[in-house]
Amino acid sequence: MERLELVIRNAEEVVTLDELKALMEAKERPRGYVGYEPSGKVHMGHMLTANKLIDLQAAGFQVVVLLADLHAYLNEKGTLEEVRATADYNRDCFIALGLDPEKTEFVYGTDYQLEPEYVKNVLKMARNTTLNRARRSMDEVGRNMDNPHVSQMIYPLMQAVDIAALRVDLAVGGIDQRKIHMLAREEMPKLGLQPPVCLHTPIISGLNGGKMSSSKGNYISVDDSAEDLEKKIISAYCPAKDIEGNPVTELFKYHILPRLGAVTIRRPEKFGGDVTYDKYEALEADYLAGKMHPLDLKKSAVEHLNAILEPVREKMG
Ligand SMILES: Nc1ncnc2c1ncn2[C@@H]1O[C@H](COP(=O)(O)OP(=O)(O)OP(=O)(O)O)[C@@H](O)[C@H]1O
Ligand SMILES: N[C@@H](Cc1ccc(O)cc1)C(=O)O
Structure with missing residues (x-):
């Protein structure tokens, strides 16, 4: 696959594509990053951005993972000690998922976010930003946003x-990070800082069709047992001939096919026999046309996702 194609596959948007192309022409090894608030469960949604980082590494980018302990603390996710412990667990999950520790820089927020130069830039940006704008940028990211804290x-x-402090060229995140990234693109130049190109991944659906989220209990986590995985997928929302909010077709689109390249869905002869797909579009077309039954798809998702997650379980032991 061509480098650019790899970088943008399965992205929901790139801001802007022209800037990304220019970046990839200008720099041999551009720097890309994702920041994560440490979370007790690393789920298939988080794994989507991890997949993107693996794509970026394959396309020659340097990759930084920010374990955003101070951000999690400011966003009411626990004490600094608690989030710091969770950050280490998350780092291990990302490595188990395939981010090569030799090639990935793992950075804790508290390693540099209290330095005077950093704090001064935050305060300067605070002078230029209205409360309304800061608040809106947090709509999809903040906890309890009907009564937000100054933090x-x-x-x-x-x-x-962070984007300047970590010398990042490409900021990656779920589409829920969009408003913060737009704020960054607008405000950074006023401080003489280079704004990033941004790449946003889609939000993957949870097992009940809503957004997959650690706080909603509708997730598949990367270290779920084979037994739990099977139970979860077999009872997941998966309407026939419909891919809207369908977590099972999305698992094929965003995880199984990109990781495995091609999959064979096993079926008894009387239901059409085995069928092999090397492109998600072909699977989607068959599913929409009613040529693939939800239960066959689910059973196959269990088999293939298990193949992907087994090494992760082993490493996380
Ligand atoms: N369902 C999802 N699909 C794709 N990306 C996701 C999903 N959920 C979270 N992310 C991404 O993972 C990162 C961390 O998100 P976040 O901490 O909000 O996860 P969460 O599971 O929704 O947590 P919580 O339920 O505690 O708010 C963000 O970059 C976000 O874009
Ligand atoms: N806002 C991200 C976390 C994050 C924090 C700091 C960053 O520089 C980047 C990302 C989230 O919702 O989880």
Whole structure:
């Protein structure tokens, strides 16, 4: 696959594609990053951005993973000690998922976010940013946003300054990070900082059809047992001939096919026999046309996802 194609596959948007092309022409090894608030469960949604980082490494990017302990603390996710312990667990999950520790820089927020130069930039940005704008940028990211704390208004400014502090060219995140990234693109130049190109991945659906989220219990986590995985997928929302909010077709699109390249879906002869797909589009077309039954698809998702997650379980032991 061509480098650019690899970088943008399965992305929901790139801001902007022209800037990305220019970046890849200008720099041999551009730097890309994702930041994660440490989370007790690393799920298939988080794994989507991890897949993108693996794509970026394959396309010659340097990759930075920010374990955003201070951000999690500011966003009411626990004490600093708690989030720091979870950050280490998350780093191990990402390595088990295939991010080569030799080639990936793992950085803790608290390693540099209290340095005077960093803090000064955050405060300068605070002078230029209205409360309304900071608040809106947090709509999809902040906890309990009907009654936000001042810490949650500092949060997006810090995320913008991270991009400069970590010397990042390409900021990657789920599409829920979009408003913070737009704030960064607008405010960074006023401080003489280089704004990033941004790449946003889609939001993957949870087992009940809503957004997959650690706080909603509708997730598949990377270290679920084979037994749990099977139970979860077999009872997942998966309407026939419909891919809207369908977590099972999305698992094929975003995880199984990109990782395995091609899959064979096993079926008894009387239901059409085995069928092999090397492109998601072909699978989708068959599913929409009613040529693939939800139960066959689910059983196959269990088999293939198990193949992907087994080494992760072993490493996380
Ligand atoms: N369902 C999802 N699909 C794709 N990406 C996701 C999904 N959920 C979270 N992410 C991405 O993972 C990162 C961390 O998100 P976040 O901490 O909000 O996860 P979460 O599971 O929704 O947590 P919580 O339920 O505690 O809010 C963000 O970059 C976000 O874009
Ligand atoms: N905002 C991200 C976490 C993050 C924090 C700091 C960053 O620089 C980048 C990302 C989230 O929702 O989880």
